[in-house]
Amino acid sequence: APAIEFHEVGFGYTAGRPILDRVSFTVPRGTRTAVVGPSGAGKSTLLALLERFYDVHAGSIRVEGVDLRSWRRTALRARMGYVEQGAPVLAGTLRDNLLLAAPDASDEDMRRVLAQVNLAEVLTRDPLGLDAQVGEAGVLLSGGEAQRLALARTLLAAPPILLLDEATSALDSRNESTMKQAVDAASRDRTVLVVAHRLATVLDSDQIVVLDHGRVAAVGPHEELLHTS
Ligand code: ADP
Ligand code: ADP
Numbered sequence: 001a002p003a004i005e006f007h008e009v010g011f012g013y014t015a016g017r018p019i020l021d022r023v024s025f026t027v028p029r030g031t032r033t034a035v036v037g038p039s040g041a042g043k044s045t046l047l048a049l050l051e052r053f054y055d056v057h058a059g060s061i062r063v064e065g066v067d068l069r070s071w072r073r074t075a076l077r078a079r080m081g082y083v084e085q086g087a088p089v090l091a092g093t094l095r096d097n098l099l100l101a102a103p104d105a106s107d108e109d110m111r112r113v114l115a116q117v118n119l120a121e122v123l124t125r126d127p128l129g130l131d132a133q134v135g136e137a138g139v140l141l142s143g144g145e146a147q148r149l150a151l152a153r154t155l156l157a158a159p160p161i162l163l164l165d166e167a168t169s170a171l172d173s174r175n176e177s178t179m180k181q182a183v184d185a186a187s188r189d190r191t192v193l194v195v196a197h198r199l200a201t202v203l204d205s206d207q208i209v210v211l212d213h214g215r216v217a218a219v220g221p222h223e224e225l226l227h228t229s
Contacts, residue, residue, distance in 0.1 A: 001065025002026045003161050003191035004050070010058030011042075011049060019045050020214045022059065032187050032204070034196035037211035043195040044085075046211075047163050050193070051082050063161070081159035085166075087150030091135035094122065097149060098130075101157040113155045117148040117182040148182050155186055162186060164194040166201060 004027040011020040019042045027033045035043045048054055049061060052068060061068045063080060081101070090097050098110045110130055114120050122145065123129045132139055134149075141149060154162065164183065180200050186192070196202045203222055210218040210225070218225050 001062070003029045003064060004193060005062040006046070006059070007062070008059035009049070009056050009061060011045065011054065011056050013054075018214060020049075023211075023214070023216055024059075025209050025216055025219050027191060027193050027207070029191050030189070031206040032192040032194065033207045033209060034194050034202045034205035035209045035211055036196055036202055037217070041211040042214040043211055044165060047082065047165060047193070047195060050080065050163055052076075077159075078157070079159055080161040080163060081154040081157055082163045083151050083154045083165065087146070087153075089135045089141055089146045089149060091137045092133070093131050093138075094134055094149075095130040097134060098153055098156055101153050105156050109156060110152075113152040116155060116185045117152045118178045119145065119148050119152060144179060147179060151182055151186060159190075161191045161193070164192060166194060166197045 006023050006025050009020055009023040010018060012018045023042075023046070025033075035046060037043055045054075049056055050063075050068070052073070055069070063071060063076065068076075090100075094114075095107075095110065098113070099105060102109075107130055111120070111123065114123060122132070122134075122139070122141070134141055151164075164186075166179075166183075180198065183192075183194070183201060184204070194201060194205070196205070202208060206221060208218070208220065208222055208225055209216060
């Protein structure tokens with residue numbers, strides 16, 4: 001079965017105001033799908049439904065062939081990791097922040113994921129390494145670093161499926177390419193569904209879903225979409 005299937009999904013936050021209307025698309029295993037579209041199109045809502053913050057009103061969502069409603073939450077979380085936009089940095093050590101999603105991870109694992117997201121450098125900024133205090137009580141991470149720490153946290157739990165919401169906040173170009181590299185590293189050997197805000201992320205994806213006013217306006221690889229538009 002595909003990693004993720006949206007089948008005729010309908011949803012609204014309030015009665016009489018549909019946000020998603022008969023949304024259907026499939027995310028094949030081991031591929032990266034980018035969701036694009038204007039602000040308010042319903043892109044983040046797709047991820048919120050996958051995270052089961054809300055239930056669909058019509059249609060169904062399947063993960064690895066199983067209806068979302070039939071998954072046990074803990075089992076689902078182990079299969080599908082979510083990196084939210086603007087995930088908070090907790091006041092505590094780097095280790096505290098990393099162990100949230102994977103309490104059993106070793107220091108070696110933590111150093112490896114930090115390197116994957118180009119954050120190995122923060123370990124050298126303080127002689128205490130993983131014991132460095134971050135957040136309000138210690139080293140303040142930049143917005144880009146905080147975003148990559150959230151990605152590292154999710155990667156540590158090693159979910160085969162990754163849901164990403166690329167930040168819209170203005171990152172400087174160095175941070176932008178660093179985040180792109182981190183997303184690319186995270187995408188290797190995984191299925192990724194990313195709400196994309198960067199053209200580079202879109203162009204490097206296997207499939208693009210164009211969402212407009214809660215409807216799928218187009219699906220396909222970018223070569224195909226450029227041809228038909
Ligand atoms: P996008 O990610 O494409 O910008 P969203 O999925 O965030 O779009 O939002 C789609 C629509 O749903 C918008 O009109 C937004 O105002 C509305 N919306 C989003 N979240 C909520 C919420 N929690 N309660 C009510 N309306 C919401
Ligand atoms: P950048 O230069 O990468 O854009 P900034 O240093 O301007 O990022 O930080 C952006 C925002 O991210 C800050 O205003 C703050 O709200 C939040 N932030 C950054 N580091 C932390 C942290 N360690 N704990 C909580 N919030 C943080």
